[in-house]
Amino acid sequence: MTDPTDRRLLVHDGTFAALDAAGDIHGHRGTSPDGLFQHDTRHLSRWLLTADGAPLTRLTADGDTAVLTPPGTRDEPPRYTLWRRQEVSDGVLRERLLVRSNSAADIRVALTLEADADFADQFELRGDDRHYDTPGAVHAVTCSAEGAVLTRTRDTWRVGTHITGAPPADTVDQAPGSTRLHLRWELKLQPGEQTTITLTARPEHPAARPLPPAGPLHVAHRPATSWPELEHACRQGLADLESLRVPAAGADGEALRPPGAGIPWFLTLFGRDSLLTSLFALPYAPELAAATLPALAAVQGTAHEETRVEQPGKIAHEIRHGELAHFGQIPYGRYYGSVDSTPLFLVLLAAYTDVAGDALARALEPHARAAVGWLLTDGGLRDHGYLVYRSGDAHGGLVNQNWKDSAGAICFRDGTPATGDIAVAEAQGYAYDALVRTARLSRTVWDDPAFADLLEAEAAELRDRFTRHFWMADEEFPALALDGEGRQVDALASDAGHLLWSGILPPALAATTGRRLMRSDFFSGWGIRTLASGQRPYHPLSYHRGSIWPHDNAIVALGLAKAGLTAEAHTLARGLVDAAALHDWRLPEVMAGYGRDEHPTPVPYPHSCSPQAWAAATPLALLSAVGQGPTAAGEAAA
Template identity: 55%
Template structure:
C-alpha cells in the first residue's frame, strides 16, 4: 500500500485501487488518478457514500493494514456537541485479484431505534491509463457504448467498442431497495438503502465489485512469499530491505512464460506501470538474486516468451530484441499507442543476457541457461545487427516518433543532452548501454564455454567484447574532465554533460581499474552526491534541475547499480557513504524508497524533497536496499 497525499492505495495481483481518505472514489485524473484499475483500465471511477442525505464526517481517515490490501476508516452522519451522531459507520475495504469488497458496519449510539438512510453513487468510465495521464494526449474512440443495468442484487456497468468489451459488476447484501439512474449519464447509478438499527445494535452491508476486463477469464494469484530473514540486527537498512521485499510482493504479477505457463514477475510500479517492463524487471531481478533467484528465472522466461520475432516499425519489434513493456489496455489493443508489446529500449536485450548468466552464476543451475540458449543467441544477434554493434560499433537508438525519444533508462525527451542543455540527436550511443553490451558479451561467452560447450562461439564473443571495450575507452573518455561522456551523438561527438550513467560503467566492468576508481570517487563529490544519493546530473551544469525527471533528480536504482560498481572496484568508503545516504532517505519515507527523489542537497532540509510524479511502490527502488546490502557485503562492510 501507499498513502499518496489524500489517497490510500491498495494493491494485489495486478489490481490496484486508489481511494480518498474517507474510502470514496471521485474520478480524478492526472498525476494521481483514483479508481479501481486492472489491465490498464479504470473499472470504478465513482464510489461515493452518503448517509442521511449528506457526505459523512470522517472521524478516522483510512489506514491500510500491513498486508497492503485492506483499509479501514470510521465515519458518522452529521452531529453536534448537543446532538451527537446517531450512529457510526465502520468502513472496511479489501482488494483481491480483480475484486474490490467493502464491509460497512453501522453501530447505533442511541437507546431508541434509528433508521440509517444511505446511498452509494457508482460509475465506471473504463478509461485507459494513457488517457488519464496529464500529458495533453487525446484519443479518438469511435462508436463507444457505455451502459448500466440493474440486477437482482446490484448493478452491472458495461463498456463496448467494436469487439472490445469490459464489465464491472456490483453485488450487494442486502440488495438495494432502489436503484436510480443519474439524469443524462450513460451508466452512473445510485443505490439506496434504509437500514433499521435497534437500540445500541448493529447492521451490516456487504458490497462486492468485480472487474471483468476484455478477454480475461482468470486472473492468476501469486502465492504470498515468505520473506527471508535478512539480518539479526534491526538496523535501518534491514528495515528498508524488508519493506522492499513486502512491496515487491504487492507488485508481483502473472505473465506467460516461455513454456506457456504462468510465471510471477515484478511489475515496474504504480500507478502507471503495473505491468512487465523489460529493463525494470531485469534490474529488479538482478538486485534480488541473492535472496529470490526464482524471480530472475520467472522474468527471463516471461521476456523470452515476448522476444521479438519480426520487424514492426510501429512497436519497434525486431528479431531477437527484448520487449520494453507490455500492455493489455484498449488503446494498445486498437494500436492507438504502440505499447501492447513495445520494444523501444536499447538496454533490455543486453541486460537479459547479463541476468541469464548471473542467475547461473548465483545458483549453479544450468537448466535455465540450457532452455534459453536459442533466445540468448538471438539476443546477441540483435545486438550485432539491428542493435548497431556491427554497423555503428555501439548499441544505438534513434528517436521513435510513435513512442520514446530516448530508449535508455533516462527515457525522458530531454535527458540526453550536452553541457549547454542542447539535446543530442541520433543515432545515439549512450555510455552505460555500451557497458551492458560489454558485460553481456563476456557473460554469454562464459555460458557458451561452461554450459553450451561451444568454445568457438565463446571465443568470438570474447573478441567482440574486447574490441568494444577498446573503442569505448578511446571514444567516450573526456581527458579534460577525466570522466566518460554521457553519450555519442549521431555525428560521433561526445555528449559532454557529467551524468550518473558513468557509475553503471563500474558495475559492468568496461572501465579499467584505475579509471573506474577515479570515476567512483568523482561521483561522491558534492556536485554529484546530494548527501542522500547521487544525482542524475552533477549540479552546477546549465541543464541541471533538481526537480527534473532525469536532469538533476536522484534515483535509488541508479544508486544501487553505482553502489555495486563501487564495491566491484573496492571503494569501501564510497560504498559506505552512499549506503548511509540512501538508508537515511528510506528511513524518512517509512523505509520505502520512492522511484525518484529531488536533487536538493541534504543540508537544505531534514528529509529528502520528494519528486512530485514519483511512482510508489516501485520495483527497482524497492529492491535497491538489497543491492546496497550486497555491495556492503562485497567490500566487507556488512
C-alpha cells in the first residue's frame, strides 16, 4: 500500500532528517515538511546535490543509500555512478558520496551541494495559517576553507548549522541576497577510478547538551507468538521505539532516553504519549518506562501558572525547545494541558513496580504522592467529583485536554461542543486505576496503610458515582463526558473502551460496552472509530470525530481481554494487524474512518505522523491482549 521510496527518514536520539528518495531536502512545509530537525528547529531547509549543473537520476534507494547517475541512453550510458549514503547519529547528518567512473576515458565531474537553513520553528511549518512575529531575528553565513556556518540570532537566542566537507570543497560561496550556499568539487577520474567525499551538517542548539552515546534499546522479552504477522508488526514497533527515544534529564540531571511521541511534529518528551507507549511496551522493554517516569518527575508541576496550566503535582503534557517556546510565543515550552497524564504516571509507576521491583517506586514516592495530591485537589476529584479541565485556548493552548485534544472533539450527538469544566469519561477510569494501584504501592512499598485506606475509599466512591452519572441507560453505553453543567455529553465514542481497561465499569456494563464497540458503526474492519458513524458530528477524515487511532484501539483491545471478551479482542487485533501489513508493518498515528467494505485498504489520514510512538507500541499491546495467534484470531474474525 505504501511506497517507501517516496520519502526517506533518518532518526537517532532526538534528531531526524526527512529527505526525498534521492537524499535531497527542498524546504517543504505543511503536512510533510522535509529538513534536518533537532529540538523543534529545522536546521537544514535545503540540501540539493547536482552534477554538472543538472539533477542526478535516481536508479534505486534502499535504507540509507541512493544510487544516482547523470543522464544517459542505451547507446551512451552514464559516465559515472554515485552512491549517496546518509545517516543521522549523535545529532549530526553525515553523508558519504562515492563517485565511480564508468568511462573508458578520463572524465571530469563538477559536483555542487546547495545548502540553506531557515531555522524555522516546527510550529511555523504546520500549514495551519498561523503566523508568528520574530522581531530582530538575523540570519548570517560564515564561509571558510572547511565549509560554512549558518546562524540565526534573536536577542538571547542563537541556533546554527555547521557544514563541512572532506576533502574540503574547491569553492564555497553564498548566493547574493540570501543565505543559500554552494559548495563545489571539481573531480577528475581516470577509467574505473573512484573517489569519496564526506559531508556533515551539525546542528548547534541551546537545548543540546553532552550525553553519553545512546545504546540500543534493551528488549527484556522478545515478542513471540504463533501469529507471524503480529510478531512481524511487533518487531517493527520495537525498532521504531528504539529510534524515537529522545534525550531528557532526570531530577538529579541523569541522562535519560524516554520515547518521544512521533515524527515530524512530536519528537519530544510528552506526558500521555510517552506514558502509554511505555505501558504498552512494559512486558517487553521496561527500559522505556524506567526512563519516562523519572524524566516526567523532573518536570512535574510545582506552582500555579495559568498560561501553561501548571499546578503542583501535575504531570506535564509536553516539553518544547524551539524559538517560539523560548520567547513564550506558544505555551508549550513546559506545558501541562493534560487531564490524564497525572493518573497515567501513577498507573505506569505501579505497573513498572510489578515488573521490575520497587526501587523506582521508592525513589519517586514524593512525586507519586504529589501526583495523588493533584488528583484530589486541583485535578477536581474532591471539588467536582471528577477530574476536570477547562479549555486552554485563551492562552493559545489546547481546547480539549484529554487525548482527543482537537477543538470540537468532545461534543454532543448533535455536534455541539461541550463547554465549562469538562469531565471526560476515560480520565475518570485512569484516575480510578491510579488510586487503586497507588494504594497497593502505599501498602506494600511505602509501608503507609493509612494512606492506602484513604486511596481505596476514594477509588470506591469514584467508581460508584461514575456509573450513576455517566451510564446512559437508553443507549446502554457510557457518556463521552459530563459538561460544566453536569449534562451527559451523549456522543457515542471510542473512549468508552478505555473504561474496560481501567476497570471502573462493573463487569456486566463492561461486557455490554465492549460488544457495542464491535458493531459496524464503530468497527470499520480495520479498527474502532473514534466516533460511531451515523451521528451528525461523524466525519471519516476528522482528527478525532470518526478517524481510527491504533493506540486507542490498543487500549480497547486490552480492555476487551480484561472483560473476558476474547473473541472480540481477537477480531479487533486482526483488523489492526491487517492494517499494519498494508503499511509495511508500521501502523500510522491515525487512519481515516472508512470501512473495509468501502475500500480494500486503509485510507490514509492526511496529517498522520509516522513513525509514532504509541502506534509503534500498539502491536505489543495487542500481543499482550490476545496472547496466542492465528488460529484463535482467525476463528474470531470468521
